[in-house]
Structure formats: C-alpha cells, structure tokens
Amino acid sequence: MKKTLLHYGLQRSGTNFLETLLKKNFWISIPNLRKERSHPLQKHFRLYDEKTKIPEPKYHNEFTYNHFEEFEHSLGLHKKVQGIIVISKDPYSWLLSYEKWANKCAWPTPNYHYIEEYNLFLNKWQEFKNQTHKITFVRYIDLLEKPEEILKQIQAKFELKKKLSIFNTKLTLTQKKVAVSDVFTAERKEYYLKKKYLDRYSDQAIKSINKHLSNELMQFLQYDIVTSKND
8 A cells, every 4th residue: 555645845945856756766645736836735835834925926825833733634635644755955056946936937026035935944844843753854965966875764764665676766867857847967966966056156145145044954954054155
C-alpha cells in the first residue's frame, strides 16, 4: 500500500524537483493541489499568521494555526498523511529567482521585503516540526549535491518502499525539464554548487538581505550568512 506524503516550499525553492525525485524512486501518493492556491494542500500554501505578507491575491487565506494538529485537520484528507517534506533554498539564490518569478507573473509590488516572507514561511514549518515527528526539511542544494544520501534519509524517516534497487537521480545530470521549472543543465547545477548567484549582488544588496534574515532560521537550515559577494 502506498504511503501518503505531502511536500511544501515557497515558489522557486525546488518543489517540482523534489516531487519528481520522490515519485521516480518511491511507491507513494502525493496529493498536494496545484490550482487551489488558498487551500492548505497547495504546496506553496502560506500557513503563517501574517496574511498581509502574501505576495499574490490568489494565495491569500484566513487560516491560522496554533498547533500542527489544527493544520492536519484542515487538509480534509480521508487518508492519513505519513509525512511532510519541506524544501528550502539558500535565501540569496532563492531571492533572485523569486523576484524574477514575481515579475514574470506580474505580482503586485510588495510593501515588505521578500526575505520577510521567507522567514515567516520556514519559521512556521520549523514550529510545526517541533510538535510532530511527521515533518522533515531538505535543502535544494543537498538534492543537487548528494541526492542519493538525501533520498536514503527520506526513505528511512518515513519507511518508504523503493521502486528500484538503486535510486534514479538522472534528473540532476541531464537537461530534462521539471514541470514549470527552468531547464536543468550541468551549468545550472554549477551555478548553485559554486554560489555563482552571489556575483549578481552588490555588497549593499547583500547587506539589505542580511538586515531582514533570521539568524536563528539560518542556523536551523544550516545556511551561512554571507557578508559580501566574495565570501
């Protein structure tokens, strides 16, 4: 019998990439919704309380949660969820991609820094993680650098059944397109692994990002705070 997993992450964090790897390698069901953007089953669902910091009206919702069990109940699923995977991307690379996506989708200009949204989204999931064994976090960079190791961790965490004797991670090495994500190339992989995205920032821009970043969240996610683009 297939186990039921959910996955969550902000746009441009690698949710499609994660979902593709999970479906390629495990006998699982992932009932996240794509179109109903204000529903708790939507993978980009804004579950945090500060609803004024939601970038696009379609994602606006009035759900607030004091405990993970309240969130779980609001999903409205008939099958029990065995696990939830939350993916994050390094905030410096994420912001560049997120701003580009916001412009492409013609989102309204926010009256807050997008990094504030990054903090809110991931902090709330961290809060939930402290309340249940069902949640685990993965980093986009780790899926690129050591996909087999991360998949093994996910398999062990949720006791998943593999589809093949070895993990299928070809997607990280080819130029295949992942759903609505950009075409993935070896050059693109190097862009993340060698942090070439920092070249696109001025030191002043990095300083502005750091002003809004949560140091505690960065420690939890195990990302380094960059002080200049030459770090």
